[in-house]
Amino acid sequence: LDEKIWLTISFGIIMMFMFFTGYQAFALDMAPPSNKEIIDPQKVDQTAPFDKPGVNKIGESEYEVVMTLQAFSFNPGNFEVPAGSTVHFTLTSKDVVHGFEVAGTNLNAMVMPGHIQKITQKFNKPGTYLVLCNEYCGAGHQAMSTTITVK
Ligand code: CUA
Incomplete structure (x- = not known):
């Protein structure tokens, strides 16, 4: 029994x-990013929404950030949002696999060339958040970082 x-x-x-x-x-x-929409990495700049990377206000305390990653930078980098904002990131890479990690948050995503990675985070605490690439992507990998300022 x-x-x-x-x-x-x-x-x-x-x-x-x-x-x-x-x-x-x-x-x-x-799902892993491999299961999400695929665009030709060569044509990222011509493909919406990545033809206009940037920060867009889409609602009360709600922002959409369309970001492209390439060796060894984030576009846009060093942007600012008000405290309490919910930020929807739409990410892709223009060359190789990069990482998108925001220190002090749960944001940690793999960003693959031509694949669309979507990830959302609410930023309550004011401060400067360090954004790091955490996938080895070449000789300048260790220099691939930027910041998000929450005011
Ligand atoms: Cu990009 Cu490491």
């Missing part, structure tokens, strides 16, 4: 894991 109980518990745990994985993938859209 004991074995049947443990078998049922194990099976239940496996089903629970499968449910959470499925929920994250489909309901929360937490």
Whole structure:
């Protein structure tokens, strides 16, 4: 009888894991960037929305940041948003795989050439947030950083 109980518990745990994985993938859209829209990396500059990288106010305390990454910079870099803003990032790379990590937040994304990476963060605390590339991308990798200022 004991074995049947443990078998049922194990099976239940496996089903629970499968449910959470499925929920994250489909309901929360937490797919790897490889599953997201693909654009020709050579034509990033001509492809919307990346033809106009920048910071756009899209609502009350809500911003959209369209950003391109390339060795070894972020465009736009050093931008500013008011404290309490929710920022929706739409990212892509123009050359190789880069990383997008914002120190002191949960933002940490892989940005692949031609793939669109979307990630959202609310910035409550004023300060200067360091943005780092955390994927080795070439000789200038260690210099690839910028900042986000929250006022
Ligand atoms: Cu870009 Cu490392």
